[in-house]
Amino acid sequence: MEVQGSYFSTDDYDSRVYAAEKGLLYTFFTPSFQGHGVRCSAHLRYDLNTHWMFIAKFGETIYSDRDExxxxxxxxxxxKKADVQMQLRVKF
Incomplete structure (x- = not known):
């Protein structure tokens, strides 16, 4: 299991920041952030056996400067904004 956290604090959309996160297999995720807040994500990989692999990712962004x-x-x-991604790989 891997955990990643980010803190962001920008003035407006023109000064937004990007943070690369580990995605699922064969994917990438680079969200942009503006305003004030934190982003945390957890990435889990479980090899059931030589043929089956399960990967899951949960992330949550919490803004401290807005209500919507x-x-x-x-x-x-x-x-708060949360996202969940899951992937099941079968190898023959």
Whole structure:
């Protein structure tokens, strides 16, 4: 299991920062952040046997400077945004 954390503090969208995170197998994830907050993620890989592998990732971003995230259909009422990704690999 791997854990990663980031703290960000920017003035506006024009000064946003990017943080590379380990993604699932054959993927990458580089989110951008603006405002003030923290991002934590945990990456878990479990080899069941020589043919099956399970990978999961959980991440959460917590903003300290807002009560809503996004807009329109993507609006989240609150200051936390979480994401979960899972992958099951079968090797023949």
């Amino acid at each position: 995230i996004g807009s329109g259909n993507d609006l989240i009422r609150g200051n």
